[in-house]
Amino acid sequence: MKPTPHILIVDDDTDITALLSDYLLRFNLVPHVACDGDSMRAQLARHPIDLVVLDVMLPGEDGLVLSREIRQRSSLPVIMLTARSNPYDRVLGLENGADDYMSKPFEPRELVARIHTVLRRSTQLHDGPPNLARSDVVCFDGWELHREDRCLTSPTGLVVALSNAEFRLLNTFLQTPRRLFSRDQLMEQARGRAMDAFERSIDLLVSRLRQKLADDPDEPSMIKTVRGAGYMFNVQSVQGRTAWRA
Numbered sequence: 001m002k003p004t005p006h007i008l009i010v011d012d013d014t015d016i017t018a019l020l021s022d023y024l025l026r027f028n029l030v031p032h033v034a035c036d037g038d039s040m041r042a043q044l045a046r047h048p049i050d051l052v053v054l055d056v057m058l059p060g061e062d063g064l065v066l067s068r069e070i071r072q073r074s075s076l077p078v079i080m081l082t083a084r085s086n087p088y089d090r091v092l093g094l095e096n097g098a099d100d101y102m103s104k105p106f107e108p109r110e111l112v113a114r115i116h117t118v119l120r121r122s123t124q125l126h127d128g129p130p131n132l133a134r135s136d137v138v139c140f141d142g143w144e145l146h147r148e149d150r151c152l153t154s155p156t157g158l159v160v161a162l163s164n165a166e167f168r169l170l171n172t173f174l175q176t177p178r179r180l181f182s183r184d185q186l187m188e189q190a191r192g193r194a195m196d197a198f199e200r201s202i203d204l205l206v207s208r209l210r211q212k213l214a215d216d217p218d219e220p221s222m223i224k225t226v227r228g229a230g231y232m233f234n235v236q237s238v239q240g241r242t243a244w245r246a
Contacts, residue, residue, distance in 0.1 A: 005119055006030045006047055010040045010066070011055040011081065020053070023108040029115065037061040037069075049076065051119055053111070054098075056082035067098050071164055077118045081106070099168075138174055140235045141222070143213065145170060152212060160212050169205050173223070173233035182230040206231055 007024055009017050012035045021031035032047050034040040036059050043049065052070060056063035067078050080098040099118050102111060138145040142155030150167045152160040162170065172186060183202045206223055209215075215222045224232045 004028055004030050005050040005115075006032060007115060008032045008034060008040065008043050008047070008049045008052045010034045010036075010052060010058065010063070012036065012058055013055070016055075020108060020111070023112065024115075027112050029112070035059075037066050040066060044076075051077045051079065051115060053079050053081060053115070056080055079111070079114060079118060098164075138238060138240050140174065140177070140238045145174065147171075154214065162212060163208070165205055166209050166212060169209055173231075174238055177233045177235045177238050180226055180230055180232045186231065 007029050009020050009024075009031060011017050011020075011033075014035075017033045017035075021033060024031040032043050032049065034043045038060075040052070040054075044052075054063045054067055054070075058066070063080055063082070067080060070076055070078055077099045079100045079102065081102050081104055083104045099121075100114050102114065136147055138147070144153040145151075146153065150162050150164070152162060152170075154160060169186065172181070186202050186206075207217065210217055210220055210223050213222055222234055224234045226232055
């Protein structure tokens with residue numbers, strides 16, 4: 001029997017935390033509540049949290065800072081809540097480590113659905129193909145993805161840093177190379193439907209990843225655009241290995 005997921009809600013609005021706590025209980029999710037960064041850290045130390053629902057606008061350290069802190073310390077999934085509707089604010093949230101993004105006001109039932117989706121995706125990533133899931137380094141066409149450091153090493157030895165969103169997108173491509181992904185599938189697999197109607201956000205992330213991979217934007221050979229369908233990661237081989245440590 002699977003353990004009941006523990007969800008930490010970080011929001012200084014007590015009406016929202018009370019509403020969400022009651023709602024999560026109805027769907028067999030154990031809620032915990034924090035109102036700022038300090039209480040969030042206390043709850044994370046005290047309970048076996050499986051996912052954090054994190055508001056952007058908080059007293060003291062904001063949600064973007066806290067999301068980045070969580071991502072630096074762990075792979076704990078994060079869903080961000082915000083009253084901001086600008087699509088680029090959402091990109092910023094994802095760049096700071098969020099797995100999904102919801103705008104206020106929202107339907108509690110939709111949040112529960114996204115929680116289940118992110119938890120399922122997180123489990124699949126950890127229980128995915130054994131040769132890659134347990135690998136510290138993933139090698140493809142002369143490149144190396146170093147998962148712990150979240151960076152790339154080029155065939156010439158150049159180290160290239162990746163944002164959190166770029167890292168998740170590349171991980172998605174590497175799980176099933178030469179598979180055609182639609183934009184919706186990439187948003188779902190890489191980080192959930194975090195952009196809502198702003199579907200061009202995935203094009204922005206693909207463009208950034210192409211730059212990091214030195215893939216010609218006019219005639220890309222690694223991340224192929226399939227007109228009207230989506231993208232394909234066109235590499236010949238993908239292999240995993242354990243990183244050497246001193």
